[in-house]
Amino acid sequence: MYSTQFLKLAYVQKAFQVTLIPSHSQKILINKTIGCTRFVYNHFLALRKELYSAEQKTLNYNACSQQLTLLKKEIEWLKVVDKFALQNSLKNLEAAYKNFFTDLKKAKNKKGVGFPKFKKKHRCKQSYKTNFTNGNIQVIENRLKLPKLGWVKFHKSQQISGKLVNVTVTLTNTGKYIATILCETEIEKHPQVTKNIGLDLGIKSYLVTSDGEVVNNPKYYRTQKRKLRKAHKKLSRSVKGSSNRVKARIKLAHTYERITNLRNDFLHKLSTRLIKENTIICIEDLRVGNMLKNHKLAMSISDSAALASLRASASWSKFVTMLEYKANWHDRVLQKVGTFYPSSQTCNCCGFINPLVKDLKLREWSCPSCSSYNLRDVNASLNILDEGLRILTAAVGIPDALNACGEIVSPGVIQAEIVEAGITRLEVV
Ligand SMILES: [Zn+2]
Incomplete structure (x- = not known):
């Protein structure tokens, strides 16, 4: 009864990653949006911490959301950016709190459990997420329409198909702008096997x-290791604040990015084959x-x-x-x-x-x-x-x-x- 094999379809959420080619003004707006989401996150984290130490009832997501509307009336520049990005920043804060409390419940030793931290401009993931409603996001050919930004070109490497859910825009350490487009899409299930x-x-x-x-460890790390060592050396020898230091940092970030990409590729191929x-x-x-x-x-x-x-x-x-x-x-x-x-x-x-x-x-x-x-x-x-x-x-x-x-x-x-x-x-x- 298991030998007949029909092609079955599965309805899944799949993420497509593309490299954006934003114009100068679009770059400025993306950077501003990331800055605003960081501001909102830190502002409400500070507020919640204050209430927490005063042992008052802490602010939940809905209360924060209401306060955000008031805050936007006071601070003009928060209106310039995508409103979903700010809302999602509050959701992230809520999630960070939830994780903290579940970790606290599970942990025997309370010392190791981290309280949500303030986001810094450097050494933190620089990104924001926006949600799809009423056609505010669209993909046509090699262009992506995003709220406030309008149409942004991207390097097309794959067919993006399905119902749009959300888009995350990330500024990488190497200065690239990446969009991760989440879609609900149909995929063909692998035929049944008996192994x-x-x-x-x-x-x-x-x-x-x-x-x-x-399955051996991939060789890429060894080959990239020499490059990595060289890049680290160059960075540590450069003078602080010099333009050479900036160059050295970007070079190092490029090497790390290459390793991550190679590793992800290796892991995807291996897991796909084993599942198949x-x-x-x-x-x-x-x-x-x-x-x-x-x-x-x-x-x-x-x-x-x-x-x-x-x-x-x-x-x-x-x-x-x-x-x-x-x-x-x-x-x-x-x-x-x-x-x-x-x-x-x-x-x-x-x-x-x-x-x-x-x-x-x-x-x-x-x-x-x-x-x-x-x-x-x-x-x-x-x-x-x-x-x-x-x-x-x-x-x-x-x-x-x-x-x-x-x-x-x-x-x-x-x-x-x-x-x-x-x-x-x-x-x-
Ligand atoms: Zn034996």
Whole structure:
């Protein structure tokens, strides 16, 4: 019943990124808008802080919004810019407060939880968001119409299609103006497949799959590293306030931007392929504790490995986010496996737990119990796959899929049941 494959469509939100080519006056207005959103954010943050310390009832979004209308009557230059941008700035502040309070509830030690901070002109993301209503935003060919700005040209690299939702305009460190256009659009779902996979995210290689495929860390970082070092040196040697310093800073920002672009490209291609080829994808749960564990392991090998691990954790969480939303788009299942599950130490053949494998230098080992030969990462990814399927099976409750020892007899049955039940992700147990 799962063999007939029709092309299915999914209605999803998709972001299109384009580089804008604003005129001189448009650039000035974009900069002004970003400045105004920062002003509004900081103004209301100060107000809320004041009330908070006076132990009065704090201002919520609606109260802030009402006050903003009054503020605009007082401050003339707030009227010049896009009103949605200012409203969204208040929404961001509200979200920052909400995050702060949820973090506070969760945290055992209150010290590490950050209160919303004031936005600075430098070293903060420079952007504003505007919403679509009544045709205020339009895209025709290579031109984008934005509130107050009018028509702005952009470099067209892809077809932008779908119902417009919102647009975020960002000024990058390299002085580029980027528009991220969010649309509701239809995409073609990948055809159903019967394969499942386990992934072991590593330090030495980027990841190893339960099929035995090793995906190496991309080479771009090494090649860009020399350029990065040179750019850093140039910046630190330049005189403060000189035009050479400005040039050096832009050069450095360009190098970082290039690395980010290359990394995103790598992550997109990899996640798309894995989602296309597999139905159930099992991975380790990458919570902060787990990442720290990895850093410590890496530090025990070498300094460069520790650095690589720090870089990797940022890209891992991005990679998992991509897998998550792409799994949702294409009816795939992304199952996380608990932090304390000993995926590396367990022999996939017989289930024997070998404590010697804790040593990270041990890349391959023979099982003392069943004497099967295990490659560290492949064995781990096989275990992650089994554990993920076990969690899913237990949740769906298919008695036939497990034998008396709790081993999976028929992954195909589980997969069909899970897809049928519409389960996309289960909390790790
Ligand atoms: Zn064994």
